[in-house]
Amino acid sequence: xxxxxxxxxxxxxxxxxxxxxxxxxxxxxxxxxxxxxxxxxxxxxxxxxxxxxxxxxxxxxxxxxxxxxxxxxxxxxxxxxxxxxxxxxxxxxxxxxxxxxxxxxxxxxxxxxxxxxxxxxxxxxxxxxxxxxxxxxxx
Numbered sequence: 001x002x003x004x005x006x007x008x009x010x011x012x013x014x015x016x017x018x019x020x021x022x023x024x025x026x027x028x029x030x031x032x033x034x035x036x037x038x039x040x041x042x043x044x045x046x047x048x049x050x051x052x053x054x055x056x057x058x059x060x061x062x063x064x065x066x067x068x069x070x071x072x073x074x075x076x077x078x079x080x081x082x083x084x085x086x087x088x089x090x091x092x093x094x095x096x097x098x099x100x101x102x103x104x105x106x107x108x109x110x111x112x113x114x115x116x117x118x119x120x121x122x123x124x125x126x127x128x129x130x131x132x133x134x135x136x137x138x139x
Contacts, residue, residue: 081115093130102133 089100
């Protein structure tokens with residue numbers, strides 16, 4: 001039952017719950033007074049979470065976010081070369097977002113780097129890496 005803080009798990013949970021409720025009082029009154037980094041997520045009941053309308057709304061939100069990213073990329077607003085390359089890999093090779101990161105790592109494309117110059121040999125390498133990434137496990 002002992003722990004480093006001297007409280008059992010149930011007591012720590014109850015204390016955390018009381019602290020959250022205490023902080024939520026300030027958020028409801030004035031969100032600007034909340035001192036934490038992130039606002040607490042609103043509580044959603046299980047019945048609402050499994051309702052058809054809620055799931056449709058979540059799906060619509062997700063699809064809208066994907067579409068917004070595509071529009072940003074089409075307009076050329078994305079300055080992040082790596083993100084652009086990942087979106088192109090996703091669109092052209094059918095790779096998912098996670099596997100496209102594997103390809104970026106294989107090319108040794110760094111977070112803020114310019115990226116490799118795109119030549120015919122680079123395209124061939126990228127295709128080879130994409131095929132390899134499709135076969136690799138994600139773990």
